[in-house]
Amino acid sequence: MIKAVKFVSIPTRDQDRALEFYTQALGFRVVTDQPFGEQRWIELRIPGADTGIVLFTPPGQEDRIGGFMNLSFASDDVQKTYDELSARGVEFVQPPKTEHWGTSAIFKDPDGNTFVLSSK
Template sequence: MIRMVKFVSIPVSDQDRALAFYTEKLGFKVATDQQFNEKQRWIELRIPGAETSVVLFTPEGHENRIGGFFNGSFASDDVMKTYETLSARGVEFTGPPQKQPWGTFAMFKDPDGNQFVLSSR
């Protein structure tokens, strides 16, 4: 039976720039970085403490997905503290964290303009 999401793909235009952002600014760890084809590498990153990984890869013909909204959410125990830490590292947020009845969230962007939700319960 299905037991987890193994990875999600984040479409990027420049894999080296994206790799630097996700490792240096967000703190993800490289699990795999190998040549996939003549144009791209397969770069799989682990999120510390999580089972799900992210892949910095754009399937051929899907370049129009670069710079879109990520259909998911990254979780944090303390969104405000994470917001402050990542902002200090140069991560661009669309605004400060907002408290809602279901939890706190903030939105940030990567260098390609992909937008992500950071949330807590």
């Protein structure tokens, strides 16, 4: 039986720039960084989470870099996380907005991949 999502892949044009963003700005930690064909397999973990984030673009998928990602990050306090990440230089395209279902904000990485930051 399927038990969990092991990792999700985020496509990137520049793995070094992406690695710096995800570790320095977002606070993820490196689990694996090793050669993998013409790229590297860079797997990260969010502290306290089990799902991995992989900074890798499958060959032939370069046109999928940038734009809205079907991936949402959760936060206990979206406003506080927004304030902290903004102070670290993370670009938000939508500040925190509260709806009847919770609070969300939208940010993007250096490749233009856009993510929702949402309350749990």
